[in-house]
Amino acid sequence: MKAVQHPSVLTSQKIKTAWLFLLPMLAVLAFTAAWPLLRTIYFSFTDIREFGQDSYNFVFFKNYLYFDQQGEWKGLFANPTWWRSVWNTLKFTVISVSIETVLGILIALALNLEFRGRGLIRAAILIPWAIPTIVSAKMWAWMLNDQFGIINDLLIKLGFLSDPIAWTGTPDTAFIAIIIVDVWKTTPFMALLSLAALQLLPGEVYEAAKVDGIGPIKRFFHITLPLIRQPLMVAIIFRSLDSLRIFDLIYVLTPNNEATMSMSVYAKFEMFDFSKFAYGAAASTSLFLIISLLTIIYIKFGRVNLGQN
Amino acid sequence: MKYLKLSNILLTSVIVISVALVSCQKFGSDAVSIATGSTGNDIELLRTVLEEYTTETGQAVEITSMPSSTTDIFGQFKIWLNAKTSEIDIYQVDVIWAPQIGNHLVDLTEAVSDVSGDHFSSIIESQTSNGRLVALPFFTDAPALYYRTDLLDKYNENVPETWDEMALIAEYIMDEEHAAGNTELWGFVFQGNSYEGLTCDALEWVKSHGGGQIIEPDGSISINNPDAVRAIEFAADLVGTISPPGVTTYQEEEARGIWQTGNAVFMRNWPYAYGLGNSDDSAVKGKFDVAPLPSGGAGSAATLGGWNLAVSKYSEKQEAAIDVVKYLASKKVQKFMAINNSKLPTLPELYSDPEVLKAVPFFAEWLDVFKQAVPRPSAPTKTAYNEVSKEFWTAVHNVLTGSSSAKDSLANLERKLTDIKESESGW
Numbered sequence: 001m002k003a004v005q006h007p008s009v010l011t012s013q014k015i016k017t018a019w020l021f022l023l024p025m026l027a028v029l030a031f032t033a034a035w036p037l038l039r040t041i042y043f044s045f046t047d048i049r050e051f052g053q054d055s056y057n058f059v060f061f062k063n064y065l066y067f068d069q070q071g072e073w074k075g076l077f078a079n080p081t082w083w084r085s086v087w088n089t090l091k092f093t094v095i096s097v098s099i100e101t102v103l104g105i106l107i108a109l110a111l112n113l114e115f116r117g118r119g120l121i122r123a124a125i126l127i128p129w130a131i132p133t134i135v136s137a138k139m140w141a142w143m144l145n146d147q148f149g150i151i152n153d154l155l156i157k158l159g160f161l162s163d164p165i166a167w168t169g170t171p172d173t174a175f176i177a178i179i180i181v182d183v184w185k186t187t188p189f190m191a192l193l194s195l196a197a198l199q200l201l202p203g204e205v206y207e208a209a210k211v212d213g214i215g216p217i218k219r220f221f222h223i224t225l226p227l228i229r230q231p232l233m234v235a236i237i238f239r240s241l242d243s244l245r246i247f248d249l250i251y252v253l254t255p256n257n258e259a260t261m262s263m264s265v266y267a268k269f270e271m272f273d274f275s276k277f278a279y280g281a282a283a284s285t286s287l288f289l290i291i292s293l294l295t296i297i298y299i300k301f302g303r304v305n306l307g308q309n
Numbered sequence: 310m311k312y313l314k315l316s317n318i319l320l321t322s323v324i325v326i327s328v329a330l331v332s333c334q335k336f337g338s339d340a341v342s343i344a345t346g347s348t349g350n351d352i353e354l355l356r357t358v359l360e361e362y363t364t365e366t367g368q369a370v371e372i373t374s375m376p377s378s379t380t381d382i383f384g385q386f387k388i389w390l391n392a393k394t395s396e397i398d399i400y401q402v403d404v405i406w407a408p409q410i411g412n413h414l415v416d417l418t419e420a421v422s423d424v425s426g427d428h429f430s431s432i433i434e435s436q437t438s439n440g441r442l443v444a445l446p447f448f449t450d451a452p453a454l455y456y457r458t459d460l461l462d463k464y465n466e467n468v469p470e471t472w473d474e475m476a477l478i479a480e481y482i483m484d485e486e487h488a489a490g491n492t493e494l495w496g497f498v499f500q501g502n503s504y505e506g507l508t509c510d511a512l513e514w515v516k517s518h519g520g521g522q523i524i525e526p527d528g529s530i531s532i533n534n535p536d537a538v539r540a541i542e543f544a545a546d547l548v549g550t551i552s553p554p555g556v557t558t559y560q561e562e563e564a565r566g567i568w569q570t571g572n573a574v575f576m577r578n579w580p581y582a583y584g585l586g587n588s589d590d591s592a593v594k595g596k597f598d599v600a601p602l603p604s605g606g607a608g609s610a611a612t613l614g615g616w617n618l619a620v621s622k623y624s625e626k627q628e629a630a631i632d633v634v635k636y637l638a639s640k641k642v643q644k645f646m647a648i649n650n651s652k653l654p655t656l657p658e659l660y661s662d663p664e665v666l667k668a669v670p671f672f673a674e675w676l677d678v679f680k681q682a683v684p685r686p687s688a689p690t691k692t693a694y695n696e697v698s699k700e701f702w703t704a705v706h707n708v709l710t711g712s713s714s715a716k717d718s719l720a721n722l723e724r725k726l727t728d729i730k731e732s733e734s735g736w
Contacts, residue, residue, distance in 0.1 A: 146555030
């Protein structure tokens with residue numbers, strides 16, 4: 001690290017140009033991300049009931065938490081349904097991202113080998129990722145149907161089941177079904193990012209390891225994993241951010257069901273279906289804070305480096 | 310180089326397609342647009358009558374197809390209305406919505422004063438919010454118990470009049486048929502998914518057991534009582550015995566799917582399933598009939614349903630839209646929908662129309678069922694209805710899936726409803 005230095009005329013000009021080039025993107029970001037976010041936070045401190053309503057009052061933290069006349073805590077933070085949706089989302093994220101990471105690395109290792117038709121296979125594994133979630137969720141909903149579904153039919157014919165399971169019918173199996181569909185859909189993403197990292201690894205290290213007679217499993221844990229750790233951690237952040245705000249899959253597979261409701265589904269219902277826009281905005285703001293907090297903790301303790309070196 | 314070219318071609322085609330799509334919308338902008346649910350044959354038949362309208366008047370009408378779940382439709386409609394979109398001119402609205410979205414809709418009182426008197430006055434009243442008539446009735450709904458005449462005859466059983474009788478008959482026929490190799494057969498299918506439909510089904514169980522109607526017309530919360538507990542316990546016992554375990558995921562169309570493939574002895578559904586059940590590709594064609602829903606000791610109870618046509622305040626073609634609404638609510642179209650789609654008309658005179666009764670004989674009897682139908686508590690709870698209904702269906706669903714006992718669930722529900730009632734959005 002160099003001490004503070006006065007930049008030369010050329011450098012300062014370069015910096016100026018860089019900012020000029022960045023300006024359109026910053027403007028778009030401010031308009032599409034920062035503004036809606038700030039509006040949502042602002043609305044969460046009001047009593048607005050419908051989006052588009054003209055007059056409303058400030059109630060400060062009342063949507064979040066307050067002590068009512070009967071001596072009971074009320075508001076979002078005192079609502080067990082909200083905490084249940086937080087718990088559902090966290091459980092979903094930890095389980096699905098873990099499975100996707102392990103499967104993704106395994107697939108990437110296989111695809112990193114030289115074999116005929118590798119290009120074709122690489123393209124083929126991307127198909128689940130390319131299908132819009134709403135379409136794949138609806139498709140899976142039919143495949144998981146207890147009477148007409150192909151999954152039950154298959155499992156019964158293979159002898160694993162004697163009676164069809166109503167997958168999305170009970171809270172436990174519904175949760176499993178959601179994880180299965182999510183893993184099916186997003187493992188290709190993890191595989192692709194892991195594969196990209198694997199292809200950058202230097203071949204000499206492996207040759208040296210081979211010469212030293214180190215087995216493949218040890219090679220993976222002592223060479224491959226440490227070397228792809230950084231890109232892998234970044235991929236996990238992306239996936240976690242994505243699954244912490246999961247909406248479409250859960251909304252299609254188990255609509256309006258508290259047992260599997262995620263934070264986003266909860267906020268959507270409060271904001272748009274129940275005429276409690278401000279309360280829903282409070283839920284959205286909390287969702288944003290929870291995701292930010294988890295990401296900061298993850299980056300700090302995972303020692304992830306998002307800049308160069 | 311090759312890849313670059315390919316990506317160029319792709320990019321160009323995307324741009325061309327988007328431009329084409331945008332300009333298509335511009336060209337079609339004279340058309341009045343109607344947003345409507347898509348249960349059964351609804352869209353297909355609506356298209357038929359609207360094409361006729363276009364030929365007669367020259368006015369084009371576009372259909373925006375919505376999902377069949379009324380809960381999903383409501384969520385989307387509210388987003389559109391709050392965003393004040395002018396893209397939808399006519400909304401097909403559920404009978405329970407008028408108090409919740411009435412202020413986004415055009416007051417039709419004067420525009421339809423020549424025809425509003427022809428409809429059932431109770432429906433016109435239900436669509437009047439703060440003295441404004443916000444929707445014109447399209448069809449009404451009161452559910453029925455569908456039963457298999459061939460199976461009841463085969464086992465010499467009568468049409469059940471109580472829920473317990475129905476459960477016994479269903480179980481008996483199911484066991485006998487399973488023993489005879491017909492293992493796919495279930496006793497009873499209904500709407501057990503967690504959505505507005507479950508509120509309808511559960512209200513019928515509760516009311517027919519003498520457990521009140523969740524929230525009484527005076528606004529008091531009555532749901533936590535022993536009769537209601539008994540009713541919900543009865544329903545929970547059905548799941549996995551005479552009803553498939555997956556019934557907790559069924560809406561109208563899933564229930565009809567099992568019924569129409571010949572795999573259920575009884576079904577609770579709306580009249581629309583009658584016409585479809587008698588269509589040529591139906592396995593139960595000519596093998597079923599309908600009766601009023603069974604009683605739980607306090608008489609039969611049917612939840613009042615029905616759909617109405619409203620014009621958006623944000624529409625730029627309100628006059629044209631009102632004309633379309635009047636056409637769709639007319640005797641001609643309602644008669645067509647009654648005959649071809651077994652939809653209950655909102656015009657009393659059609660209940661004695663010989664052509665209608667030939668196509669759907671049970672409509673003669675349904676006039677009484679409709680008149681005694683139980684309304685959902687949308688009037689007393691006003692804008693809080695949707696949340697009230699969600700809490701109710703969630704409480705019932707928790708019992709059906711076995712995650713809570715009926716007693717605990719209804720006690721908990723009473724607390725939640727009291728909270729909503731006392732909050733700012735309360736009644």
